[in-house]
Each structure stands twice: as structure tokens, then as C-alpha cells.
Amino acid sequence: MRSRLLPGTGIFFLLFVLFFPLTFLGDFQRQWSLFLWEDLAGWIVKNIFNMNQARIDFSSDSISMFALVMILITVSALAVILIKKKHQQRILDLSKEIIVLYLAVVLMKYGFDKIFKAQFYLPEPNILYSRFGNLDRDILFWSTMGTSRLYSVSAGILEILAALLILFRKTRVLGLLVSIGVLINIFLINIGFDISVKFFSLILLFMAVFALKDDWIPLYRFLILKQEVKPGEKKEITPKFKSVWVFFKTAFLGLSMVVILFPFINSGDFDDDTADRPLLHGAFKNLDEDSDIQYVFFHRNSYLILMDKNEKMVDFHYLQGSKNQLILEDYKNRKTKVNYVYQKKDSLLTLDFGKYMIKTKELNWRKMNALQPLFHAAIEDAE
Structure with a gap:
């Protein structure tokens, strides 16, 4: 059972990357997720969660997302039973590479959004003229962060730095450690201020921990036991698939960067604080x-x-x-x-x-x- 846990976890993360919609990459993930899982997710929502009017869109922290995760866990468990053990190591190696790429793109997205003040945007006038005690905690947090460009830019630079570090093998361990620190902070903020991406940020954190699966023991020996640790052999994609992987990785990163940066380049607004507002704003x-x-x-x-x-x-x-x-x-x-x-x-x-x-x-x-x-x-x- 224990020997199947890691491969099963890797398969789950692969399925999550495939089917959980990242809206900034377009609508295609949501469409094929609905095509495959909408009816089953609807049945789970109705019969297990006892909700008749829930919207099935798989957005973060929605009941439909919880249903989707239940489905993907079940599929992962079945897949790891059916897949022969000799193939499970390849699945682990592939899942790790996909997870690293996925984390890099997500960190870059939110990093650039922070740098250009598109995430922690300037609070609107109606918020500024409301009493502090009358505002919900999530609005309070978002508005407070939006008043500081320095904090927003600094946090964004840190996230982009973590993304760049994990893309290269020589700096990947450091990048994943930085990413774990960043994601722990984000998860605690989401919990503490009731921001509705709690479950998504938690899964991202688990992904970063999983991507370090081959390095936890060496890190423990080096950081805690103060022992000398020799660099281990890094597992790579099978040589005959390496060129295909390099092409896919480069294409995916390139297209993701275009999607992330195009709205800012197209509008010419690289600081949302100074972006044009409507006439009567x-x-x-x-x-x-x-x-x-x-x-x-x-x-x-x-x-x-x-x-x-x-x-x-x-x-x-x-x-x-x-x-x-x-x-x-x-x-x-x-x-x-x-x-x-x-x-x-x-x-x-x-x-x-x-x-x-x-x-x-x-x-x-x-x-x-x-x-x-x-x-x-x-x-x-x-x-």
C-alpha cells in the first residue's frame, strides 16, 4: 500500500493539472472538464453534499471543485492499482517535471500580476469611504495590500524568482524551498482572511512538497544533522523522450508567458494604480x-x-x-x-x-x- 502512495499522489497531481481550470490560460480546461466530469460531479454535489442548486464550474473553493477532487482521487487510486510497478517510477518522474512546470507558470502569473498591481489593486472609492469595521476581512486584506506598491512589487519579484529557480535543475531545490515558504504564507493568508482560493493554494503547497520528494532526506541530513551530503543523481526524462519534453516545456512556457503578459503589453498599463479610469470614476x-x-x-x-x-x-x-x-x-x-x-x-x-x-x-x-x-x-x- 505504501509503495503505491507516491505514484498515486503523482497521478492525482497530473490529473489536477489537466482538469482544474486555470482561467488565465483560457476556457479549454473548464470545457473538457465539464465534458468529462459534469454529470458525475453534479451527482456527487446533490447526493453526497446534499446541494441541489450548486453551480458546476470547478472554480476554487466551490462544492464542484471538492467533487472534482474526489473524482480525481478515485481515478488516481484505480490507475495506480492497474499500472504495473515497473512503470510507476516513470510516472513519478513525469509527474515531478509537470508539477515543477505548473508551479512555475502559476507563480509567474501571480508574480507579474503583483508587479503590475493587477492583483493587489488600488482600493475603490466606495471602500475608502466605508468604516473599517463594516468591511469583510477579505476586502480589508485586499484593500490594505493595494495601498502599498512597494509590498506588491516585492512580493511579485519573490514569486517570479522562485519560478525561475525551479525551472533549472541546479537551483530547483532552492527554488522549491522558496516556493514552499511563499505558498505557506499564501495559504495562511487565505485561511486567516477567508479568501476563496484556500483549497487551490493548499494543493499548490502539497505539489511543491511532493516535487521535493527526492531531496527531503538529504536536506534533513545537511540542515539538521549537519552531515556532508553528496549530490545525488538527478533523474531525468527518458532520453528518447527528452527532445519531445524540451519542445513541450519550451512551447508551454512561451505560450503561458504570452498569455500572462499580453494584456499588459496590449493596454500599455504596467501600473494599475495609474491606469485610465472611466470619466465619472x-x-x-x-x-x-x-x-x-x-x-x-x-x-x-x-x-x-x-x-x-x-x-x-x-x-x-x-x-x-x-x-x-x-x-x-x-x-x-x-x-x-x-x-x-x-x-x-x-x-x-x-x-x-x-x-x-x-x-x-x-x-x-x-x-x-x-x-x-x-x-x-x-x-x-x-x-
Whole structure:
């Protein structure tokens, strides 16, 4: 049983790489996963998890993802029983190489997103004008990280460095150790702040640990027992398949880099903090102090948000209609036309909802304390 555990784990990781959708690489993984596993996953969700309305899309931390993992574990267990022992070492070697490549691409994706501030983006005006205690922990974390470009860029560089180190055999052990440290931190953040990629980050962590399966004992002897350790023979892909593997690895890395970097190159935005926002993007304070509505916010993703004095918010998706007109749509698909007058010189915005009118003044939300690039070398400087 023990001799089949490692090969079974390797097969599971291979199946996970194949069937768990990485949305930034396109929609093809989700499509073939749905084609193969949708009905079975739906049955598991309904009969084992007792949920009738769950969406089957295999997204991270969803019930359908848990169902997919159950399916892949079962398939892995069956496969390792059917595969002859003489082939299991090849499967282990292949799974390790695939895992290393997969980890490198994922780390590069999130590393570049951090460097270009596409992951920890600048908090939106409606978040900045909300009370600290009224925000959920995941929004608090995301918003706090978004205020620091230095942290975001530094974290991104570390992830890209780890990805580069694990791609080369001579630095792979160091790269995997760095990756494990990074992934432990990410997993604890996801757990501590209830961020919905907990299960995915945990599997990535297990992958990094698995990829070090041949090095844990030498590392223990060297780091803990202080013994001299001679470099072991590195297992490689079978020579007759090596050229095929090199071609696949190069092509996959190249295509992944194109997919990761193309949106930034195409838009020309390499710092999301300074990227263009819609015309009305920002925060507007209602000039009528007797009105229940205190603020009007325009989110960069085309949402109009009304905040009352109790900080309850109502949001609408909007489209630009005719000149000086917005078409608002609520979550029941009801549409409302709102005429507006924006006087940029005086920072005044008037919204005509038909039954009532809101006159507002634009606020300079970028001048709020949370967004100032303050740095104090000594505590006296902060006084």
C-alpha cells in the first residue's frame, strides 16, 4: 500500500493539472472538464453534499471543485492499482517535471500580476469611504495590500524568482524551498482572511512538497544533522523522450508567458494604480444633508453605488446611453435611465432619477491618508 502512495499522489497531481481550470490560460480546461466530469460531479454535489442548486464550474473553493477532487482521487487510486510497478517510477518522474512546470507558470502569473498591481489593486472609492469595521476581512486584506506598491512589487519579484529557480535543475531545490515558504504564507493568508482560493493554494503547497520528494532526506541530513551530503543523481526524462519534453516545456512556457503578459503589453498599463479610469470614476458627496443618500460612487467596472448614512449600499451596473445619460440595471434586470450633468471645472455632478434629483460634489479620494506614500525612518518623524 505504501509503495503505491507516491505514484498515486503523482497521478492525482497530473490529473489536477489537466482538469482544474486555470482561467488565465483560457476556457479549454473548464470545457473538457465539464465534458468529462459534469454529470458525475453534479451527482456527487446533490447526493453526497446534499446541494441541489450548486453551480458546476470547478472554480476554487466551490462544492464542484471538492467533487472534482474526489473524482480525481478515485481515478488516481484505480490507475495506480492497474499500472504495473515497473512503470510507476516513470510516472513519478513525469509527474515531478509537470508539477515543477505548473508551479512555475502559476507563480509567474501571480508574480507579474503583483508587479503590475493587477492583483493587489488600488482600493475603490466606495471602500475608502466605508468604516473599517463594516468591511469583510477579505476586502480589508485586499484593500490594505493595494495601498502599498512597494509590498506588491516585492512580493511579485519573490514569486517570479522562485519560478525561475525551479525551472533549472541546479537551483530547483532552492527554488522549491522558496516556493514552499511563499505558498505557506499564501495559504495562511487565505485561511486567516477567508479568501476563496484556500483549497487551490493548499494543493499548490502539497505539489511543491511532493516535487521535493527526492531531496527531503538529504536536506534533513545537511540542515539538521549537519552531515556532508553528496549530490545525488538527478533523474531525468527518458532520453528518447527528452527532445519531445524540451519542445513541450519550451512551447508551454512561451505560450503561458504570452498569455500572462499580453494584456499588459496590449493596454500599455504596467501600473494599475495609474491606469485610465472611466470619466465619472470617483466619489461624490451629496450636497443635500437632509437626504438619506450620503455618497455616490462610480466603480471602475461600471457600477454606480449609492451609500446612505448608515453605510448601506445599493449598486447598479451602468452603461453609457446617449450623451449625458446613463442606463442603470439592477440585479433583477430592471433598467432605469438617468440623466446627468457633470461640471468638471466645479467638480459638480447632478443625477436626475426622474422622481428625485441628487446634486453632488466630487471628492479627491486619492488624497486620503491611506493612499499617501508615507515613510518614516524614525518614530519621531511620524509625530
